[in-house]
Amino acid sequence: MSATSEDRRRAESLRERILYHNHRYYVLDDPEVPDAEYDRLVRELKQLESEHPDLVTPDSPTQRVGAAPRPEFREVRHAIPMISLDNAMSDEELVDFHRRVLSGLPGSDDPLYVAEPKLDGLAISLRYEGGVLVLAATRGDGTRGEDVTHTARTIPSIPLSLIGEDRPEVLEVRGEVYMTRAGFERLNAEILQRGERPFANPRNAAAGSLRQLDPRVTARRPLRFCCYGWGELSVSPEATQQAMLQRLAAWGIPISRELKVVTGLDGCRDYFEGLGRRRESLDFEIDGVVFKLDRLADQVRLGATSHHPRWAIARKFPAQEEMTRVEAVEFQVGRTGAVTPVARLQPVQVGGVTVSNATLHNMDEVVRKDVRIGDTVVVRRAGDVIPEVVRVVAERRPADARQVMLPSHCPVCGSDVIRPEGEAVARCTGGLFCPAQRKESLKHFASRKAMDIDGLGDKLIEQLVDLDWIHEPADLYGLTRERLVHLERMGEKSAANLVAALERSKETSFARFIHALGIREVGETTARALAERFDGIEPLMRARVEDFVQTRGVKGVGVETANALHAFLAEHPDLELSGDLTEWLAGLGIRGLTRARAEALAERFGDLDALRAAELEDLYLNSRRLVEGVGPVVAAHIAGFFAQDHNREAIGRLLAAGVRWDSGSETRDQAPAQPLEGKTIVITGSLSQPRDAIKSRLQQLGAKVTSSVSRQTDYLLAGEDAGSKLDKARGLGVEILDETALSALIDRLSQTNPGVTS
Structure with a gap:
């Protein structure tokens, strides 16, 4: 059937769109649409050309791979074209592929296939002559690629020379340059720290890193190479794909650790499903599985079309x-x-x-x-x-x-939404009142280190909330034995024990009560410090940020600039002001004293005499903690919590329900000092235990565990693959520990103070 004019217009439009996206993907390394959208366009064009062969043109995207090389790289022509693989997007298409293989290999019921992950990176060719790497080229359009030898040589997993006495005179290796997930995350973190635009995904990062004019940039990128095949070869290959890949590995070429020989269609399906289940646990991105006939003789018998081999297929995972x-x-x-x-x-x-x-x-x-x-x-x-x-x-x-605008009030309870300076997450301040936080706040309130209500476990709290019996902590004290006994798995004795435990919990300490309120970042240690600083709940509820932290100095001015200015003024007591104070300060040539900082200092002090009289601490922004463990961020959390009417009213109802404490209970309630009390620790990198478990242990030992490194950080616990936090800690002079050094530190501090518990 001949194509209509509408068919021709549609085919031309598809070609233009596919060629445009080819250029974005293969040349600019900046795709505009996801792979699934691109695949749909190609499949539609293939279908159209299949129905109307007269629409096929020599320059159609279905007749070639990729796009032309970038002009700033030398062009390389591949001696053997690097054709692409056909895709199977469904099990039905995999079945069709297997059926075509069987029809092309009469008498073969269950052929062997080599299965391996389809890495999501950039395909390249490596040419070795006399065992030495002489050329690396991208796939490009399959016939012509780009010379990237200067950058490929910087990738550690690409051998500069082959090993083994039987290495061939000429060997062309084909494989994928990619980036691990961990390496990608580290790279993007570094890019963000520089204020630059991060890469969208590891594939873009790998491609962009390899296509650098300056190999020093590539050398700093965590690139890897994995071989999946070969091209020109001066010796006879092995009899099978698997054996030949193993021979390449013997010459020092890295191949996939997931490589496996499977039998027939069922073997392919099992491998595909098994790898799919493990996909997210792999430390590299894959978008499918490649299946190739194992016997090279069978590959030769089946041959290839102009753009893909008939003996191999890529079974793609569903689009992510x-x-x-x-x-x-x-x-x-x-x-x-x-x-x-x-x-x-x-x-x-x-x-x-x-x-x-x-x-x-x-x-x-x-x-x-x-x-x-x-x-x-x-x-x-x-x-x-x-x-x-x-x-x-x-x-x-x-x-x-x-x-998009951040709401000023909680969409659930209407309490204020605050976002402390330096934190990415905004939070609702209605902790005791907000229905969205109800279950968690009640679980914390009843926990052993808070109000210690024996028998009130998580499942029971969830049941009480789901039944709409309790909405806030004070409602717990209205529960009766007669009502509780009707709950599932709650007998007379259990109900009576819970009511008795609730009654006992009313007699508590001020520190426990503060901790039970669930104020963000107010743990046991901080709660004790607050209980010692404030005479009761009323003074604490009236406190503002300035009651916890005394801030001095000028915002934007750092300690080094302040030191330099303070020293300069002391060394030149007779120097007089000439003209505007801002311009005068900016013209002193003091390192770090920019015009913006000079303007801030002039606005704060007004004249030179006041500036001379200022103490060093008045010049740079700094703060003094009036309560141990309470810095600007925690102070904002505390003040924000008590600023909400809902929370103050909920506290009032707790007191009305009979919750009480006396001044003498604080001393009895205090736990022994811990070995890491007062120490701030940041955790980074891969460690021997889950990070949450290590964090919990450190907190039990008295430490404050934070997520970012600052001048207030005492120690950085660094495991393998520690990234930007390690660099920042070194820059700030923070002591860096591994797990062995941390254990030694805890033992040393415990011995120094026999009263501590470790």
């Missing part, structure tokens, strides 16, 4: 990324009060699941990705991970796209 539209952004309140932006999406299929919501994590991410209501976005879903918005397709932004 898709494009859709942001219809609205709402804010959810989590069990700890975190206020999280959630994108409401035009429903789209991602990885076989309909996705209509995706997390935006926090407002920092919203701003960094510049997500707006009405935008077209790329959404990613990996395994059971909550779908997330990866990036905005800026070219499709409508004129009426609206910016």
